[in-house]
Amino acid sequence: MESISFELEQVFSQKFIGLIWRIMINEETAYIAIENRELTSKKVSISVLNYKTGIFHFKEKLFAEPLNANLAYASPKSILLKLNESSESFESKGLIAVDIYTGEIMWEHYNLCLNDVKSYGIQVFDPRIFPRKYLWIDHLKGEIIQNLEINKNKYSNLLFPKMVDNNIIPKSIIHGDLQGEVFFMNFNEKNLISFHERFEGMMQQRLIVYQGDNILLDNILISDIQKLQPESFFILNKQLFYIRNKDEIVSYFV
Incomplete structure (x- = not known):
């Protein structure tokens, strides 16, 4: 079943190679950082x-050791990638x-x-030194912060649905x-609801936006699945x- 939109205006729809593994959002600079993994090469x-525009700054770029890199943080001007010991290990090494x-x-x-x-800032340590000595470095230059000013993380405008009764x-x-x-979520006088259902003997995840009896969006997020999605x-x-x-x-x- 394809997406059906009756009244909502689409901002963008962007596809990627392989699977979207992780996303991070920076609200100050209005971007989404996406980590995706190719199915065959696993890169x-x-x-x-x-x-806001749906336009890429850059798309699907590979970096050093693409089998072992993970998206770790999204700051206003830079994203941080953590390199792991191997694709099977999450032990950081760079x-x-x-x-x-x-x-x-x-x-x-x-x-x-x-x-x-x-x-x-970014808290790091040199694995060659024991006992561990923790240092803070800055996001832009990777230099040691001499006088760390600990500020509370800024308020986020992100809204997530709540689990409700069927x-x-x-x-x-x-x-x-x-x-x-x-x-379920009620937002801007609209209702948004997501659930898993049985359809033709298989399970699928569905998202519906409605206002009264008027359905504004009806979309199958994923079909033919064996387990519940997050x-x-x-x-x-x-x-x-x-x-x-x-x-x-x-x-x-919306």
Whole structure:
């Protein structure tokens, strides 16, 4: 079943090679960083997308050791990639900072491991030194912060649905046998609901936006699945975002 939109305006729909593995959002610079993995080679590539326009700053770029890189943080001007010991291990063995606009490497440290990361800095350690000595470095240059100013993380406008009782689904919405939890949100006088259902002997995940008895969007997020999928959608500044078929990011104004 393809997406059916009766009244909502689509902002963008962008597909990727392989699976979308991880996304991170920076609200200050209005972008989404995406980590996706090719199914055959298992290489990790990184993209940065302006979520207000749906235009890429860069798309599916490979960096050093693409089998072992992971998206670790999205700051206003750079994204942080954590390099792992191997594709099977999450033990950190290096860091790379990438410019969000050009995709160029801003700095790299292969002798430092990631311990923690905040908006005000990156906490690292040298694995060759024992006992561990933790240092804070900055996002832009990767240099040691001499006088760390700990600021609270800024307020986020991200909104996520809440788990609700199954009987919240109105009778006007025809659906198969429900599987698992139902997730619901009321926003801007519209209702957004997501659930898993049985359809033709298989399970699928569905997202519906409705207002009264009027269905504004009816979309199958993924079909022919064996297990329940995680949270299906979120809203940021009057934009609905969701991942479809594990390889596409879609956004509508709501």
